[in-house]
Amino acid sequence: MGSISGWTGAVVGQRSGISxxxxxxxxxQDPLLAVSGVGFQYESIxxxxxxxxxxxxxxxVALVGPSGCGKSTLLNLIxxxxxxxxxxxxxxxxxxxVSRLGHVSYMQQKDLLLxxxxxxxxxxLGLELRGVGATESEAEVAHLAESFGLADVLGSMPWQLxxxxxxxxxxxxxxxxxxxxxxxxxxFGALDAITRSGLQQWLLNVLDRAEKAVxxxxxxVEEAILLGDRVLVMAPxxxxxxxxxxxxxxSAATNGPRITTARDFVxxxxxxxxxxxxxxxxx
Amino acid sequence: xxxxxxxxxxWVPTVIALATLLVVWEVAVWGFGIESWLLAPPSxxxxxxYDSPGLLVGHAGTTLTEIILGFAISISIGVVLATGxxxxxxxxxxxxPIIIASQTIPIFALAPLLIIWIGTDIMSKVVVVxxxxxxxxxxxxxxxxxxxxxxxxxxLRTLGATPYQTFSKLMVPTALPNFxxxxxxxxxxxxxxAVIGEWFSADRGLGAVIIVAHSNLDMPTLxxxxxxxxxxxxxxxxxxxxxxxxxxxxxxxxxxx
Numbered sequence: 161m162g163s164i165s166g167w168t169g170a171v172v173g174q175r176s177g178i179s180x181x182x183x184x185x186x187x188x189q190d191p192l193l194a195v196s197g198v199g200f201q202y203e204s205i206x207x208x209x210x211x212x213x214x215x216x217x218x219x220x221v222a223l224v225g226p227s228g229c230g231k232s233t234l235l236n237l238i239x240x241x242x243x244x245x246x247x248x249x250x251x252x253x254x255x256x257x258v259s260r261l262g263h264v265s266y267m268q269q270k271d272l273l274l275x276x277x278x279x280x281x282x283x284x285l286g287l288e289l290r291g292v293g294a295t296e297s298e299a300e301v302a303h304l305a306e307s308f309g310l311a312d313v314l315g316s317m318p319w320q321l322x323x324x325x326x327x328x329x330x331x332x333x334x335x336x337x338x339x340x341x342x343x344x345x346x347x348f349g350a351l352d353a354i355t356r357s358g359l360q361q362w363l364l365n366v367l368d369r370a371e372k373a374v375x376x377x378x379x380x381v382e383e384a385i386l387l388g389d390r391v392l393v394m395a396p397x398x399x400x401x402x403x404x405x406x407x408x409x410x411s412a413a414t415n416g417p418r419i420t421t422a423r424d425f426v427x428x429x430x431x432x433x434x435x436x437x438x439x440x441x442x443x
Numbered sequence: 444x445x446x447x448x449x450x451x452x453x454w455v456p457t458v459i460a461l462a463t464l465l466v467v468w469e470v471a472v473w474g475f476g477i478e479s480w481l482l483a484p485p486s487x488x489x490x491x492x493y494d495s496p497g498l499l500v501g502h503a504g505t506t507l508t509e510i511i512l513g514f515a516i517s518i519s520i521g522v523v524l525a526t527g528x529x530x531x532x533x534x535x536x537x538x539x540p541i542i543i544a545s546q547t548i549p550i551f552a553l554a555p556l557l558i559i560w561i562g563t564d565i566m567s568k569v570v571v572v573x574x575x576x577x578x579x580x581x582x583x584x585x586x587x588x589x590x591x592x593x594x595x596x597x598x599l600r601t602l603g604a605t606p607y608q609t610f611s612k613l614m615v616p617t618a619l620p621n622f623x624x625x626x627x628x629x630x631x632x633x634x635x636x637a638v639i640g641e642w643f644s645a646d647r648g649l650g651a652v653i654i655v656a657h658s659n660l661d662m663p664t665l666x667x668x669x670x671x672x673x674x675x676x677x678x679x680x681x682x683x684x685x686x687x688x689x690x691x692x693x694x695x696x697x698x699x700x
Contacts, residue, residue, distance in 0.1 A: 239601045263603070274595075290603060
């Protein structure tokens with residue numbers, strides 16, 4: 161698997177809007193999320209190897225990689241669902257497994273709404289588990305529901321909602337406990353293209369107001385470029401980060417669907433796809 | 444949901460089928476000249492129920508008490524056992540095989556023994572009902588509690604849920620559809636359990652009525668007792684179904700078609 165390591169820290173490109181970042185993680189003061197040297201073995205197979213990454217407050221980092229490269233496993237490690245076989249994970253300066261469960265917001269690919277609960281009851285689940293009373297937590301849900309476009313469906317059951325709405329309820333549930341770090345695992349992966357692009361734009365608007373460190377996992381390169389300030393590229397067998405691309409598009413001001421056809425966007429996409437296919441080559 | 448439940452389309456076929464059965468029965472008894480001590484026509488059975496309601500109602504009360512007590516104890520035991528089995532590997536490996544093995548013993552054969560051990564009063568019949576009904580309750584609950592989605596469990600953990608919170612807020616609601624299915628099976632066979640218990644010793648209850656009526660070749664009373672037992676069984680099943688619909692309003696099985 162030797163040849164791929166040449167890509168780690170490679171200067172990605174000199175074209176406008178793209179700058180190569182030679183070292184992982186990007187140097188930053190006191191990141192909210194710091195993953196260093198993390199590895200994970202499952203049944204003595206290396207799933208993840210030597211993962212380093214850091215996400216600052218107010219930063220949105222996208223992680224792209226082919227299916228099965230361990231992206232979701234990495235999020236499970238950060239959230240505390242799994243324990244790493246090697247390395248350290250720090251969230252807001254705290255380095256302990258037990259303390260992370262319940263302290264990292266994590267939105268999975270599936271909405272995982274409890275079918276016996278209304279939208280409002282699903283939304284307040286995280287607060288309820290912390291012992292916040294029903295009246296208070298429902299008020300908090302109602303407060304957020306406005307900007308989530310859920311104000312009219314708070315009393316509805318999950319099966320009455322569209323896929324896009326269900327994902328928004330799942331995000332609301334993940335965000336309400338107000339943790340500093342937010343993990344998103346293919347949050348719009350199961351949705352149709354139109355709904356997805358609408359929600360991507362909406363997500364940026366909702367999150368700008370929150371001062372968080374966001375780590376998004378996706379296999380959709382366009383989504384990674386659209387949403388991320390930086391894109392980390394992963395390769396499989398074992399899963400590792402092989403490159404980092406800073407996104408700094410001139411066309412970013414161009415709102416709406418046209419952005420994905422802008423010249424610098426397409427060029428960035430080509431670069432990342434190249435990195436992905438190089439990483440995927442079996443040595 | 445409710446419009447379906449109340450609409451005539453649901454009830455009419457059932458009523459017509461039952462009425463047809465009763466008419467065929469009545470006509471067959473008269474048409475083939477069957478002696479009434481062999482097979483009583485429905486008219487005689489309902490006539491008996493109408494003439495001496497006190498007899499059957501009184502005995503039905505005894506049988507119903509046994510069934511309800513046995514059913515309640517079954518559910519209590521079932522909930523405790525199923526929770527323990529799902530909670531702990533040690534309990535699963537020690538208790539579950541015994542529960543399964545206990546079901547290979549014909550409970551019918553145990554009934555006379557239980558009468559000797561516990562006595563001829565109502566408690567021995569309650570125990571027979573429990574032996575008949577706790578198994579479907581335990582099995583359905585264990586299956587239900589185990590059917591929980593591991594991704595849901597992880598989701599709750601990331602929200603900071605304790606194991607107890609995961610159990611009460613996720614596993615218990617997830618188990619309810621299976622639990623109610625098991626309860627419906629238990630409701631039906633609880634009637635069988637009570638009657639078998641009564642056959643061996645009782646002087647009260649519909650099982651005792653059947654034994655006495657049988658030795659007197661009193662077919663109208665015998666059929667009246669059987670009919671009353673059927674009504675009890677149907678009533679219990681309907682009751683469980685109604686509670687199920689209330690509790691599982693969110694479940695696919697209660698969605699409008």
